[in-house]
Amino acid sequence: MSLTKCTQENISRRDLLTKGGKLAVVGAAFISGGGLALAGCGTDSNGGNTMEGNSMTSATNSAQLPWKYVKLSPQDIKKAAELAHENWFQGFCCYAVLSGIVTVLREKVGEPYTSFPVEAFIFAHGGTAGWGGTCGTLIGAGIAASLATGAKTGEAITNQVMKYYSETELPIYKPDAPKAELKTVSRSDTPVCHLSVGKWMKKEGVGFLSAQQMERCARISADMCMKTLEYLNLWADGKFMATTKGPVMTNEIPSQNNCTDCHGDKIPQTSGKFGTGLDLLKAGH
Amino acid sequence: MSLTKCTQENISRRDLLTKGGKLAVVGAAFISGGGLALAGCGTDSNGGNTMEGNSMTSATNSAQLPWKYVKLSPQDIKKAAELAHENWFQGFCCYAVLSGIVTVLREKVGEPYTSFPVEAFIFAHGGTAGWGGTCGTLIGAGIAASLATGAKTGEAITNQVMKYYSETELPIYKPDAPKAELKTVSRSDTPVCHLSVGKWMKKEGVGFLSAQQMERCARISADMCMKTLEYLNLWADGKFMATTKGPVMTNEIPSQNNCTDCHGDKIPQTSGKFGTGLDLLKAGH
Numbered sequence: 429m430s431l432t433k434c435t436q437e438n439i440s441r442r443d444l445l446t447k448g449g450k451l452a453v454v455g456a457a458f459i460s461g462g463g464l465a466l467a468g469c470g471t472d473s474n475g476g477n478t479m480e481g482n483s484m485t486s487a488t489n490s491a492q493l494p495w496k497y498v499k500l501s502p503q504d505i506k507k508a509a510e511l512a513h514e515n516w517f518q519g520f521c522c523y524a525v526l527s528g529i530v531t532v533l534r535e536k537v538g539e540p541y542t543s544f545p546v547e548a549f550i551f552a553h554g555g556t557a558g559w560g561g562t563c564g565t566l567i568g569a570g571i572a573a574s575l576a577t578g579a580k581t582g583e584a585i586t587n588q589v590m591k592y593y594s595e596t597e598l599p600i601y602k603p604d605a606p607k608a609e610l611k612t613v614s615r616s617d618t619p620v621c622h623l624s625v626g627k628w629m630k631k632e633g634v635g636f637l638s639a640q641q642m643e644r645c646a647r648i649s650a651d652m653c654m655k656t657l658e659y660l661n662l663w664a665d666g667k668f669m670a671t672t673k674g675p676v677m678t679n680e681i682p683s684q685n686n687c688t689d690c691h692g693d694k695i696p697q698t699s700g701k702f703g704t705g706l707d708l709l710k711a712g713h
Numbered sequence: 714m715s716l717t718k719c720t721q722e723n724i725s726r727r728d729l730l731t732k733g734g735k736l737a738v739v740g741a742a743f744i745s746g747g748g749l750a751l752a753g754c755g756t757d758s759n760g761g762n763t764m765e766g767n768s769m770t771s772a773t774n775s776a777q778l779p780w781k782y783v784k785l786s787p788q789d790i791k792k793a794a795e796l797a798h799e800n801w802f803q804g805f806c807c808y809a810v811l812s813g814i815v816t817v818l819r820e821k822v823g824e825p826y827t828s829f830p831v832e833a834f835i836f837a838h839g840g841t842a843g844w845g846g847t848c849g850t851l852i853g854a855g856i857a858a859s860l861a862t863g864a865k866t867g868e869a870i871t872n873q874v875m876k877y878y879s880e881t882e883l884p885i886y887k888p889d890a891p892k893a894e895l896k897t898v899s900r901s902d903t904p905v906c907h908l909s910v911g912k913w914m915k916k917e918g919v920g921f922l923s924a925q926q927m928e929r930c931a932r933i934s935a936d937m938c939m940k941t942l943e944y945l946n947l948w949a950d951g952k953f954m955a956t957t958k959g960p961v962m963t964n965e966i967p968s969q970n971n972c973t974d975c976h977g978d979k980i981p982q983t984s985g986k987f988g989t990g991l992d993l994l995k996a997g998h
Binding site (some may be wrong): 556625704 | 777802804828832834836841842843844846847848851858863864875893904905907910914915917918923927928960962967969981983989990993
């Protein structure tokens, strides 16, 4: 089984749901807004999971997803983006995206957003506690999307936001009150903080925790906040469609889609066949 | 400014708090359980932030961190670990760690854990929606630690758990009811899913979503669940001490500590000086 299938394959949600065979079923389990429910979880009418397992009983209503979401106006989205930019300087990237969205939903919806502890996710900055892994903006996007639409659609939206993050010259957003002027934009080709910010810093000619790098990451927080809300608004209108599978399905390992950037021509082979353990999931374990 | 300082430096929380100069202040801002509060956030007696910014007003009590934590018994921790292993097969790695801890805290503490929507974090599996970034077990650990101790101590605990994850031959935990037998353990040298699971799969000779890989990730979920609770119990006794800085401080970019594994001898130089934008944070922006 090789890891050479690095080209992101476009696939619609309809494709996923109508394709037969094991792979399509796995795709549904991992990334679609419908199809196979995870063992022990039901699927509500909005595509979110509702837990039925005995390990999570006696939860009150706000433990159930999705929470209420109302379609936001362009003015609401602008406000969320401005908050994301501003809040980066309070709690960095994950907190920035999440607090931007949650603050507006507190005003438009109220509970349970009002009681949601957004500061519990500050740790996810800098690729998680500064370890350079997944960009915190994408963790914040995933949390907000999952609260508003449920676990499955939330993951499908997260995947789309990650694809956008990886393929787009960023940052785009111009805040009302920038903290620094920026010369350059860059395409990361990855959701990984270390690579994304490193490429941009090299192009801009600045170090980490420079005024420019901080402003860049604050603007990208606004960009991911807006993109997440764009997808949430589409979902509210019944128009959200996943256009891509998660890379784990294409490459048969959790991965980016630019294998050669790290591996060169020597892309490793995995030793065993993909998906042979799925009977465990289908059996409820 | 070079990225060659890849050796993880041991540093105590006391060192961070007593060292003068800009770097020590940044260290405190990013990773310590005390010291500099983020602009706009106060610090409560438990080291958690309490939001004062006008963008997050009218939040109810459960939006404030930390939530109540009670020291867990060895039996409680065993139960959480068993749940983490079992719940991996319900919602994968991040959900596994988080639901293992939250389920036990629902029983021991009750609210607000009872109302916390643990399914909103399923998306973080497979290095976030299958993109191979930060291992989801570490996101789950970070959320649980931040809920129980607040944003700053939560991040310090997360950093310690990530160091343990990266430096330890895993998995260690032996569940009561394993879904597969495993031959090997491996040291990841990284918190990144793609590298961690890829190295283990190569050593074990199996593919992704094989019964063995699934069992390995379920057992590591139990391992990270137990390690997080070990630190939370130390914290409850007033004995938690951060022994290491986040790699962002050592390497001056969000990063792992094994630079040469990817870069070989050609470790890139960043173009600008680290930390020159910190006046923005000190000024409250």
